[in-house]
Amino acid sequence: MHKTPLLDQLESGPWPSFVTDLKRAAAKKPQTADLLGLLERSYVDKITHWKHGGIVGVLGYGSGIIGRYTDLPDEFPGCEHFHTIRVNHPSAWMYTTKALRELMDIWDEHGSSVLNMHGSTGDIIFLGTRTEELEPCFAKLTEKGWDLGGSGSAFRSPSCCIGPARCEWAMYDTLEACYELTQEFQFDLHRPSYPYKYKLKLSGCPNDCVAAVARADCSVIGVWKDDIRIDQSAVQAYAGGELKPRGGATKYDKLDIQKDVVELCPTQCMSWDGKTLKINNRECNHCMHCINLMPQALRPGTERGAAFLLGSHAPILEGAQLSWVIVPFMEMEKPFDNLKELMSNIAEWWSEHGKNRERVGELILRLGMRSLLEAIGVEPAPQQVRIPRANPFFFWYQSDFDAEAKGRRYDTRQGFVR
């Protein structure tokens, strides 16, 4: 066992330490003992001793295996190969204990016993194995019904919130949609053919528990189209303290409807006269604040579906971007053909025009929203304006100037008119 005085300090805090866990695994796995030694060495040298990428993989797949090597193989032979295996997770990360034991047994047999539940895309991340263990490990995984997830310039493993399985706000079946889309894009998931990564996350409602709006190129977020349903007697009960805000998940005994609900509405679309709560639904932007506070008084409408957003990513140079709306509302019924077609069309446009390592959101910024909408056949809609009155996506074409020169007048709502 390597001496690890710096790592040992990480065990002294009040929280569980990964160092303690690694030491426990290292008692059985020499490569994990070397992993500790290598990490200690990096702390001393203040540089990483890992290299990643390369050609390792399993036959037929270009995704799911991330080659990883150390530049100190003689000193730490257990980390000479320390590849990562991404295993595609089930919808909403729901497992049986039996399935988890099977996974752990496979990884104990073929890897370092170190894993990460889960990576930020959602996959189960097996950390550390040798090249010759990849195919046997993959064979055992597939035998038990598992498959590898996405990596590289591929469609990444989609992930979704718990949806209708355990949540009252689910506007569509996120679990089924996640499964369907995983199946639909199998080819692109395993065989990298895009300019760069392409992530999909599905949230059942605007609370967006999987943070799709910030973490996925394609964000599918459940919304409703009609009016919020109000039970005025329950609103009175919240005001009187008979019902606890947020189902009792706050320290407050009762709600001040005016201050806590109405005045915190981001679009100021609500009013309260002490007896009746009114909502101007035309102005509601579905932020869920009022519904979350008073779940027994307010419920989303019944005309349900999802908004499709595109473009979030976190590049180092430009900074993080959130997704923005492409389709404000779409039906979300199995087999989700409309969503599949839309995603395929977007991928086709992006693959055609995208540069190497250019995310789809960056391409929209470079070529303009107009180019995307024309290519995928989606009509412009007011909701697509990301920052109202500061729309960066309007580009003038020569044909626009020509039309104006011919005496056609431009109307902001109708475009060019005679």
Add this chain to the structure above:
Amino acid sequence: MALPKEELVEYIYKMVEAAQGKKQLKAKDIEKMVLKEHPDQNKNDIKFAIKELIDGGRCVYTYFGGSFIELPRVEGAAKH
């Protein structure tokens, strides 16, 4: 004129072979190069021709800051 399946596979293999050590090709690069010479070639045929080369082990996917299609070779980073 569109190439028959077997010819298309060989055509792509030669393309990858010629690029080896000079330019790393992505799947889309290959598709564009094929369509330049054979504009009526079905895109799906190109996709599955690449799949055949990969499944047969004649080409491999590599990752160097992006995913590429190359000829198999010994991994430089691996000691053995």
